[in-house]
Amino acid sequence: MPIFMYKCGPFVSEVSDVGKRRGFLPGREVILSSQNAAVHGVQRILAAHRDDNRRKIMGLTYATIHLTNLFNRQQITVNALVNTGATFLCVTEEIALQLGFDITEVGHQVVTLADGHQRKVPKIAPVEIGFENRSYITEAVVLGDEPLLGVLPLEAMDLVVDPRLQQLVPNPRHPNYPVALAK
Numbered sequence: 137m138p139i140f141m142y143k144c145g146p147f148v149s150e151v152s153d154v155g156k157r158r159g160f161l162p163g164r165e166v167i168l169s170s171q172n173a174a175v176h177g178v179q180r181i182l183a184a185h186r187d188d189n190r191r192k193i194m195g196l197t198y199a200t201i202h203l204t205n206l207f208n209r210q211q212i213t214v215n216a217l218v219n220t221g222a223t224f225l226c227v228t229e230e231i232a233l234q235l236g237f238d239i240t241e242v243g244h245q246v247v248t249l250a251d252g253h254q255r256k257v258p259k260i261a262p263v264e265i266g267f268e269n270r271s272y273i274t275e276a277v278v279l280g281d282e283p284l285l286g287v288l289p290l291e292a293m294d295l296v297v298d299p300r301l302q303q304l305v306p307n308p309r310h311p312n313y314p315v316a317l318a319k
Contacts, residue, residue: 197297199285199304202266203227205235206273214283218297218304221250222286225265225276232260232278245277255279265289268306270314292316 197218204211212234214227224245232239239258246256261275265285270293285304290296294307294314307315 197299197302197304199267201283201285203231203235203276204264204266205237205260206262206264208236210234210236216283216285218290219284220287220290220297222284223247223288224286225263225274225289226279226284226286227260227263227276228281228283229278231283232258232276235260235263239278242278245275247277247279265293267293267295267304269312270295270306 237260245259258278
């Protein structure tokens with residue numbers, strides 16, 4: 137039975153194909169009628185409620201990556217959302233600070249957000265991304281409330297998303313080292 141997720145304020149609702157809707161708030165369950173959902177502006181989303189254990193989320197893929205500031209060698213390990221719709225590596229301000237970057241003294245990048253608005257955001261570099269037997273030196277934009285691994289690092293490290301298993305994996309055609317397209 138297919139399950140769809142909807143968001144309404146702090147609630148995330150689960151809807152089956154038979155139209156039953158259950159709302160979740162940490163610690164309690166709330167029943168939302170179709171009429172109440174419409175009144176409160178329920179929006180369809182792709183993800184289920186994320187608890188502190190970061191259980192698997194329907195439709196989203198997360199990967200544990202290692203980030204290194206190549207100037208001072210500070211390192212951090214983060215759980216990043218793999219986002220093939222994003223271009224760059226995106227990190228939070230907190231992660232940039234933990235890596236030792238002063239975001240008031242860095243360059244900037246104009247980015248287009250998912251809603252179409254453009255914003256000028258700090259850009260930090262050089263950052264090395266490590267995942268399994270792959271690494272890539274890049275820039276990262278400082279944006280949002282969770283790290284995102286965009287398509288440029290994915291392509292450079294020759295990584296693919298396995299949507300069935302919701303995992304990021306090295307390209308099975310090149311399991312031992314990354315291969316880049318040059319044509």
